[in-house]
Amino acid sequence: MIFGKLVAGAIGLIVGGPIGLIAGLFLGHIFDRGLGQTLQAGSAENIARIKEQFFETIFLLLGYMAKADGRISQQEVDHTEMIIRQMRLDSTQRQRAIDLFRRGASPEFQLHSTVSAFVEVAGRQPQLRQTMLLFLISLALADHGIEPEEHEALGTIAALLGFNRLQLEQLLRMAQAQEQFHHRDAGQPDSPDRLQAAYAALGLTAAAGDRELKHAYRKLMSQNHPDKLIARGVPEDMLQVATEKSQEITAAYDLIRKHRNGSR
CATH class of the missing domain: 1.10.287 (Helix Hairpins)
Structure with a gap:
């Protein structure tokens, strides 16, 4: 060139x-x-390589996190099966995901080399590394909680991906708040605690102005937009996770707007 x-x-x-x-x-x-x-x-060949590495890394790390407390419980097995169903994997992909999970949970699993391989493939795409961490957090929260051992494992993974502890904690707070808006019942009453959770879901406080609120919402929606995720190399099988995350973010944003409009 x-x-x-x-x-x-x-x-x-x-x-x-x-x-x-x-x-x-x-x-x-x-x-x-x-x-x-x-x-x-951005080449098709490189995107395909990233998709392959993303899929492999996700399930290896889920296995590693499940074994973080020294054993894999039936609840964690059920949790992984739920993730596989959520991704609507075919039989071949399902078996591969299970095999990767088992490899990640084995004593021989090499965490550092696995994450390093993903970082190398991701190249100069910090957003892709953040997407990996956000997906791991979302999947870890799928059973409505993160055990202390999982939390510690996430901290180790985050550091290898280039994120410090403060950044991880902020992402965790946002994800846990967003989880409160998962498949929300439209008839559920709005409470001060729920409103506070809505701000936390967007990474804000009630002191944020309307412009800051709109900017945070648009940024989060952009991060979870299917077209952008595919362009970064996120496998199509995992877009359902991003779709549900977008729905949670929108529900939180709508609640804040409803409260602000009603207060004027």
């Missing part, structure tokens, strides 16, 4: 003569390298 070298070199030659040409070629080389990496990251 030489587009950047040609353009920057020509500009450098016109502006600074031979020295400008050399400087322009150098800058053009940097541009071409960055552009090449960007195009490669």
Whole structure:
């Protein structure tokens, strides 16, 4: 790829003569390298590779988290089966997911190398690493709670993905608050605690202005938009998780707007 070298070199030659040409070629080389990496990251081949790695990593890490307390309970097995049903996997995918889960729960499982392999494939996509962590949190919350051992395992995984403890705790608070709006009964009364949970679901407090509220909502909806997730390399099988997350976020946002409109 030489587009950047040609353009920057020509500009450098016109502006600074031979020295400008050399400087322009150098800058053009940097541009071409960055552009090449960007195009490669978005290629169909690379997206397919990321999807494969994402699927594999998710179920390996779920197995690791389930075994974090030293044993796998029947509840955790049922929980994993529920996730598989939620993703509507076919028989082949289902068996592969189970095999990966068992590998992740085995004593021989190598956590660091597994996460490192995913980070390497994800490349310069911090949003994809966050998506991985958010999916793990959402799936861990599917049985309506995170055990202390799971919490510690999530902390280790988050660090390997490049997130500190404060960032993890913020994501956990948001996810746990969003969980309160999962398949919400429309007839359920709105309480101050529920309103507070709605703000927490969007990562805000009641002091947030209308513009900040709308920005937070749009950002979260964008993060869970199916087209964007697919473009990043999230397998289609896992889009149901994002769809339900979007519904929870929308329910929380609607509650806040209803309260604010009624207060005016």
